[in-house]
Amino acid sequence: MLERHSFVINWLANPNRFSKLTNKLQIPLLSISTIMILLGLYYGLFDSPKDYQQGDAVRIMYVHVPSAWLASFLFLSLAISCVFYLVWKHPLADLISNSIAPIGAVFSILTLVTGSLWGKPMWGTWWVWDARLTSMLILFFFYLGYILLSNAFERKIDGSKSASVLAIVGIINLPIIKFSVDWWHTLHQPSSILRMDGPSIDKEMLLPLTLMMVGFSLFSLFLIIINVKTKLLEKKCEALILKLNLKEFS
């Protein structure tokens, strides 16, 4: 009996340690990130200066910039975790990538939506083919591709390796795509418009921005942990059901 499940146990061993560690981290992460985000929102919305060109619209930055940063950073983390999975074949790495992807995708959507909200007062339209927004849109499709591919197989496990390769291909290609989109943008530069990175950052803007950045990062870490733990429990249930079925057999 022990022998048969030595593998399952073997790989649950590390996840158990993972659960223990994260059980301790969970509450502090949630509380610190909530406090930081609330503080950041307060400073950002009420206690920071308006931009001399953009007025109050600049306050969208406090959500937009951290989301954009996280969307990019999470894709990098996704690719790194995929490398771990492909090279060391650690099942936990696959669970982590699977947990990062939807969160990263949501942040890229958030970036696009806030970007579009920011664009309305600045440019007068909801969408302008700005180089950064365009790159973010493409990044979103990479997230989408990863999620769709990893779920496109009869057995989930069959898709994980291919999807991991996709994430790595994505991270190799993103700089090329980013470069080409920037190139395309300068090629077709429309009449001078306000750039998104236009406003020079005031010192008083820096505080809420930092608070939001760190708060968002910690909060997404919290979400990832919850996600991984849920998936671990799912796996455990599957293993248990399998065990029960086998017992009935014999």
Added chain:
Amino acid sequence: MLQLDSVSINRGNSVIFSNLKATLNTPGLNLIRGKNGSGKTTLLRTIAGFIPIESGKVIYNRKDITFRKNEWVKKIIYVDSHNGLSEDLTVFENLEAWLNMKGWSSSKQKVTEALKSLDMDKYSNIYISKCSEGLKKRAALVRLYFSYIFEVKFWLLDEPSNGLDQASILLFKKMITNFLQQNGTIILTTHDKNLFNEKHNVINLDLLKELRAK
């Protein structure tokens, strides 16, 4: 000598087989037996080197095949239910492409000779898409003929007699006997009990499961 040293294969949560230990008859005939879904094909593909082993080793001549793949694949011919034949090529062209893929030179004469061994020479210009299942199987098995020319030591066969008619089974049986006489090793799965009369080694995957269940 070919040995399976504590080989374990699992797919996600489900264990296909674990801690499989066996020494195969080399040269000789080895039969992999087991119920449907017991991992017969998986074991065969593992020995062929298609499936990376999570723990354990397949050892040939005291060396792990994983690390000497190029040497190992030169010594084997693998035929399974998929045959590996392109529908858009003729029997002859498929065989030629396969020879070239193996890195072996092909001549028209050699290929025709091989086709004769399974009485396939009259079908050599038929497209695979027009062939029946039995003919396809024969076209795939014709490859085994080249073992005599290119020093292939192992045949890995997954249900090789499926779809074959009585006459071809007799021819195929002759090929098996010939190969064994020339010190070849055959590892196969089959439901056909009459495919060979030779003494053989059995790897019973069901037995393994029962042992573990205790």
Added chain:
Amino acid sequence: MTSSNSSWSFVFVTHLKRDFLINFRSLIDLVSIISFMFLIIILFILGVGPFKEKLEIIGNAIIWVGLILSIIPSLEKTLQKDFENGWFDQLATSSIPLEIVLLSRSISYWLIVMIPFLFAAPLFIILLNIELKAVPWLLLTMTIGSLAISLIGLNGASLILGAKRGNILLPILIIPLVIPILIFGVGVNEAIKMEADPISNLLLLVAFTLIYLVISPFISALLIRIAIAR
């Protein structure tokens, strides 16, 4: 083995031969690829309206979008067929690196798709009123660009080996990857139209195509090994 290099080239050539044989036996597929491109162009023209000035502005872009979209549907089949009939299993019992085979596959795919495209090009050029002086540049960039698209496309096709509904997934995976090729390819043609210098765009197109030429066989081979191991 002193002749290991020559045997690699031997394998490369014999695989090219096999792919050509297979593809020329299903020439009807090429007809559908070209017709698909025609229909894409016709759809654009019907959508935009028959205004010469408008079509002149977007002509290059239409041809490129047509090229990319018409190549994608046929990509899946090139690998899926050999995966299903067990040919890749046989390839795994060859001592020649899978990367060489995949490189040969990309090149053969490129040649097979490109040759009829170049024959059909005069028609596209007439349909869209492309200026005569821009034609050689258009053909050149389409030739280079389609090599890159074939390489990337084969990566995409090997990603979906064994997936259910892979054919729907394929465009989603490939299109983001070919964006740079589209940008630099159209960039060259636009530069010619504006009588600007096309060299920088052309060099970038060539550079990225070369990068894909080097890395994509490795990626495809890795993915096929993964697919075989399932």
